[in-house]
Amino acid sequence: VQLVESGGGAVQTGGSLRLSCVASESTYGSYCVGWFRQAPGKEREGVATMFSDDSTSYQDSVKGRFTVSQDNAKNTLYLQMNSLKIEDTGMYFCAAGISYGTIWDRRCAYNYWGQGTQVTVSS
Helix, strand or coil: CCEEEECCEEEECCCCEEEEEEECCCCCCCCEEEEEEECCCCCCEEEEEECCCCCEEECHHHCCCEEEEEEHHHCEEEEEECCCCHHHCEEEEEEEEEEEEECCEEEEEEEEECCCEEEEEEC
């Protein structure tokens, strides 16, 4: 699976961006998918995950501001980001993989990664 992100850019605090991630094949129902970000000098961190049953999970810092969704007809994953903060700045990556774990502790083992799109939030 090849993944290509787009939609990044520069925005002021409080603004919004929608990131897109187009997959070379359908990921719906087969893979778990997610968004990660990496700020300069920091490790990559998970932002949002969507499982094959459309359930989602978010990092605490983005809950209520970010929404992950899929358009299955377009093989596209989205990340709607609202009320952006300076600390949201970073390179954003989409990823796809296989879910594992229990219904109480679901995880995603990511095998496929995009090249990333830069998001810069300034005051």
